[in-house]
Amino acid sequence: MRFLVDAQLPPALARMLSARGHLAEHVTDIGPADSPDRDLWLYALDHKAVLITKDEDFSSMLVFGGEAPIVVWIRVGNTSRRALIEWFEPLVDRVVEMIEAGNDFVELR
Template sequence: MRFVVDAQLPPALARFLASLGEEAIHVLDAGLLEADDGEIWSFALENDWVIITKDDDFQFRASVSKLYPKIIWVRIGNCSKQKLLEIFRKHWETIKQELEAGAFLVEVV
Protein backbone atom coordinates (compact mmCIF):
# COMPACT_ATOMS: atom_id res chain seq x y z
CA MET A 1 0.00 0.00 0.00
CA ARG A 2 0.96 3.59 -0.59
CA PHE A 3 0.04 6.41 1.77
CA VAL A 4 -0.41 10.13 1.20
CA VAL A 5 -0.53 12.30 4.32
CA ASP A 6 -2.87 15.29 4.14
CA ALA A 7 -1.83 18.87 4.91
CA GLN A 8 -3.21 19.05 8.48
CA LEU A 9 -0.77 16.34 9.51
CA PRO A 10 3.02 16.81 9.66
CA PRO A 11 5.41 15.58 6.97
CA ALA A 12 7.11 13.70 9.82
CA LEU A 13 4.24 11.19 9.74
CA ALA A 14 5.08 10.28 6.14
CA ARG A 15 8.76 9.98 7.05
CA PHE A 16 7.88 7.81 10.05
CA LEU A 17 5.82 5.45 7.88
CA ALA A 18 8.63 5.34 5.32
CA SER A 19 11.02 4.33 8.12
CA LEU A 20 8.73 1.33 8.70
CA GLY A 21 9.17 0.33 5.06
CA GLU A 22 5.94 1.85 3.78
CA GLU A 23 5.67 3.96 0.66
CA ALA A 24 4.47 7.22 2.15
CA ILE A 25 4.54 10.84 1.08
CA HIS A 26 3.13 14.10 2.37
CA VAL A 27 0.96 16.23 0.07
CA LEU A 28 3.89 18.66 0.05
CA ASP A 29 6.05 15.97 -1.61
CA ALA A 30 3.36 15.34 -4.22
CA GLY A 31 2.97 19.02 -5.11
CA LEU A 32 -0.50 19.03 -3.55
CA LEU A 33 0.03 21.23 -0.50
CA GLU A 34 -2.29 23.92 -1.85
CA ALA A 35 -4.65 21.44 -3.53
CA ASP A 36 -8.29 21.22 -2.57
CA ASP A 37 -9.82 18.00 -1.28
CA GLY A 38 -11.06 17.05 -4.74
CA GLU A 39 -7.56 17.15 -6.21
CA ILE A 40 -6.14 15.05 -3.38
CA TRP A 41 -9.06 12.63 -3.71
CA SER A 42 -8.46 12.25 -7.45
CA PHE A 43 -4.71 11.81 -6.96
CA ALA A 44 -5.29 9.06 -4.39
CA LEU A 45 -7.98 7.32 -6.41
CA GLU A 46 -6.13 7.41 -9.74
CA ASN A 47 -2.80 6.29 -8.24
CA ASP A 48 -4.03 3.86 -5.56
CA TRP A 49 -2.88 5.85 -2.52
CA VAL A 50 -4.47 5.63 0.93
CA ILE A 51 -5.28 9.11 2.27
CA ILE A 52 -4.27 9.81 5.88
CA THR A 53 -6.22 12.83 7.07
CA LYS A 54 -7.82 14.67 9.98
CA ASP A 55 -10.37 16.17 7.59
CA ASP A 56 -13.87 14.71 7.99
CA ASP A 57 -14.72 15.93 4.48
CA PHE A 58 -12.97 12.87 3.04
CA GLN A 59 -15.09 10.52 5.15
CA PHE A 60 -18.25 12.31 4.03
CA ARG A 61 -17.16 12.27 0.40
CA ALA A 62 -16.57 8.51 0.63
CA SER A 63 -20.06 7.99 2.05
CA VAL A 64 -21.68 9.56 -1.03
CA SER A 65 -19.31 8.34 -3.75
CA LYS A 66 -19.38 5.20 -5.85
CA LEU A 67 -15.58 5.11 -6.13
CA TYR A 68 -13.32 6.18 -3.33
CA PRO A 69 -9.79 5.65 -2.07
CA LYS A 70 -9.05 4.04 1.26
CA ILE A 71 -8.88 6.54 4.09
CA ILE A 72 -7.20 6.60 7.49
CA TRP A 73 -9.18 9.17 9.43
CA VAL A 74 -7.19 10.60 12.35
CA ARG A 75 -9.75 11.62 14.96
CA ILE A 76 -7.47 12.59 17.80
CA GLY A 77 -7.42 16.18 18.97
CA ASN A 78 -4.53 18.55 18.65
CA CYS A 79 -1.39 16.97 19.99
CA SER A 80 2.35 17.17 19.58
CA LYS A 81 4.06 15.58 16.62
CA GLN A 82 5.74 13.16 19.02
CA LYS A 83 2.38 12.07 20.49
CA LEU A 84 0.94 11.57 17.00
CA LEU A 85 3.87 9.38 16.00
CA GLU A 86 3.55 7.39 19.24
CA ILE A 87 -0.11 6.71 18.46
CA PHE A 88 0.74 5.54 14.95
CA ARG A 89 3.62 3.41 16.25
CA LYS A 90 1.32 1.74 18.76
CA HIS A 91 -1.55 1.09 16.32
CA TRP A 92 0.17 0.74 12.92
CA GLU A 93 -0.06 -3.04 12.61
CA THR A 94 -3.77 -2.99 13.45
CA ILE A 95 -4.41 -0.16 10.98
CA LYS A 96 -2.62 -2.06 8.22
CA GLN A 97 -4.44 -5.30 9.04
CA GLU A 98 -7.80 -3.54 8.77
CA LEU A 99 -6.88 -2.04 5.39
CA GLU A 100 -5.54 -5.37 4.11
CA ALA A 101 -8.77 -7.06 5.25
CA GLY A 102 -10.70 -4.72 2.96
CA ALA A 103 -11.68 -1.78 5.17
CA PHE A 104 -12.00 1.43 3.20
CA LEU A 105 -12.12 3.66 6.29
CA VAL A 106 -9.97 3.14 9.37
CA GLU A 107 -10.40 5.54 12.26
CA VAL A 108 -7.49 6.40 14.54
CA VAL A 109 -8.85 7.61 17.86
Protein backbone atom coordinates (compact mmCIF):
# COMPACT_ATOMS: atom_id res chain seq x y z
CA MET A 1 0.00 0.00 0.00
CA ARG A 2 1.18 3.54 -0.65
CA PHE A 3 1.20 6.15 2.13
CA LEU A 4 1.87 9.88 2.35
CA VAL A 5 2.78 11.06 5.86
CA ASP A 6 1.85 14.65 6.67
CA ALA A 7 4.23 17.24 8.13
CA GLN A 8 3.00 17.04 11.75
CA LEU A 9 4.22 13.46 11.85
CA PRO A 10 7.87 12.41 11.80
CA PRO A 11 9.66 11.13 8.69
CA ALA A 12 10.48 8.06 10.80
CA LEU A 13 6.83 7.01 10.43
CA ALA A 14 7.25 6.80 6.66
CA ARG A 15 10.51 4.87 7.12
CA MET A 16 8.79 2.40 9.47
CA LEU A 17 6.01 1.84 6.91
CA SER A 18 8.61 1.32 4.18
CA ALA A 19 10.44 -1.20 6.36
CA ARG A 20 7.15 -3.08 6.67
CA GLY A 21 6.92 -3.40 2.89
CA HIS A 22 4.80 -0.39 2.00
CA LEU A 23 5.65 2.48 -0.31
CA ALA A 24 5.71 5.45 2.04
CA GLU A 25 6.77 9.06 1.64
CA HIS A 26 6.92 11.93 4.07
CA VAL A 27 5.76 15.34 2.87
CA THR A 28 9.35 16.53 2.94
CA ASP A 29 10.25 13.81 0.41
CA ILE A 30 7.97 15.41 -2.18
CA GLY A 31 8.25 19.13 -1.40
CA PRO A 32 8.37 21.70 1.37
CA ALA A 33 7.00 20.74 4.80
CA ASP A 34 4.66 23.74 4.66
CA SER A 35 2.97 22.68 1.41
CA PRO A 36 -0.70 23.68 1.40
CA ASP A 37 -3.15 20.98 2.47
CA ARG A 38 -4.81 21.10 -0.96
CA ASP A 39 -1.50 20.23 -2.66
CA LEU A 40 -1.02 17.22 -0.38
CA TRP A 41 -4.63 16.17 -0.97
CA LEU A 42 -4.12 16.28 -4.75
CA TYR A 43 -0.76 14.49 -4.53
CA ALA A 44 -2.35 11.69 -2.51
CA LEU A 45 -5.16 11.43 -5.05
CA ASP A 46 -2.83 11.46 -8.06
CA HIS A 47 -0.57 8.81 -6.55
CA LYS A 48 -3.33 6.72 -4.93
CA ALA A 49 -1.66 7.24 -1.57
CA VAL A 50 -3.30 6.96 1.83
CA LEU A 51 -2.82 10.27 3.63
CA ILE A 52 -1.71 9.86 7.26
CA THR A 53 -2.16 13.04 9.27
CA LYS A 54 -2.75 14.62 12.68
CA ASP A 55 -4.34 17.62 10.95
CA GLU A 56 -8.09 17.94 11.56
CA ASP A 57 -8.39 19.98 8.34
CA PHE A 58 -8.17 16.82 6.21
CA SER A 59 -11.08 15.18 8.01
CA SER A 60 -13.05 18.39 7.50
CA MET A 61 -12.20 18.40 3.79
CA LEU A 62 -13.86 14.98 3.46
CA VAL A 63 -17.20 16.52 4.43
CA PHE A 64 -17.32 18.50 1.19
CA GLY A 65 -17.58 15.32 -0.85
CA GLY A 66 -16.05 14.80 -4.25
CA GLU A 67 -13.00 12.76 -5.03
CA ALA A 68 -10.86 12.26 -1.96
CA PRO A 69 -7.87 10.23 -0.86
CA ILE A 70 -8.18 7.73 1.94
CA VAL A 71 -7.31 9.52 5.18
CA VAL A 72 -5.88 8.03 8.37
CA TRP A 73 -6.37 10.60 11.12
CA ILE A 74 -4.08 10.10 14.11
CA ARG A 75 -5.62 11.69 17.18
CA VAL A 76 -3.02 11.31 19.87
CA GLY A 77 -1.59 14.19 21.82
CA ASN A 78 1.95 15.43 21.61
CA THR A 79 4.35 12.59 22.08
CA SER A 80 7.91 11.70 21.27
CA ARG A 81 8.78 10.31 17.86
CA ARG A 82 9.71 6.99 19.41
CA ALA A 83 6.49 6.70 21.42
CA LEU A 84 4.42 7.54 18.35
CA ILE A 85 6.14 4.88 16.23
CA GLU A 86 5.82 2.29 19.03
CA TRP A 87 2.09 3.09 19.33
CA PHE A 88 1.42 3.10 15.57
CA GLU A 89 3.46 0.11 14.41
CA PRO A 90 1.21 -2.59 15.94
CA LEU A 91 -1.79 -0.88 14.29
CA VAL A 92 -0.43 -0.93 10.72
CA ASP A 93 -1.84 -4.32 9.71
CA ARG A 94 -5.28 -3.43 11.10
CA VAL A 95 -5.24 -0.06 9.30
CA VAL A 96 -4.39 -1.82 6.03
CA GLU A 97 -7.20 -4.35 6.62
CA MET A 98 -9.69 -1.54 7.25
CA ILE A 99 -8.66 0.24 4.06
CA GLU A 100 -8.79 -2.95 2.02
CA ALA A 101 -12.28 -3.56 3.45
CA GLY A 102 -13.40 -0.28 1.89
CA ASN A 103 -12.98 2.27 4.67
CA ASP A 104 -11.97 5.63 3.23
CA PHE A 105 -11.48 7.26 6.63
CA VAL A 106 -9.73 5.69 9.61
CA GLU A 107 -9.55 7.54 12.92
CA LEU A 108 -6.98 6.33 15.45
CA ARG A 109 -7.05 7.42 19.09
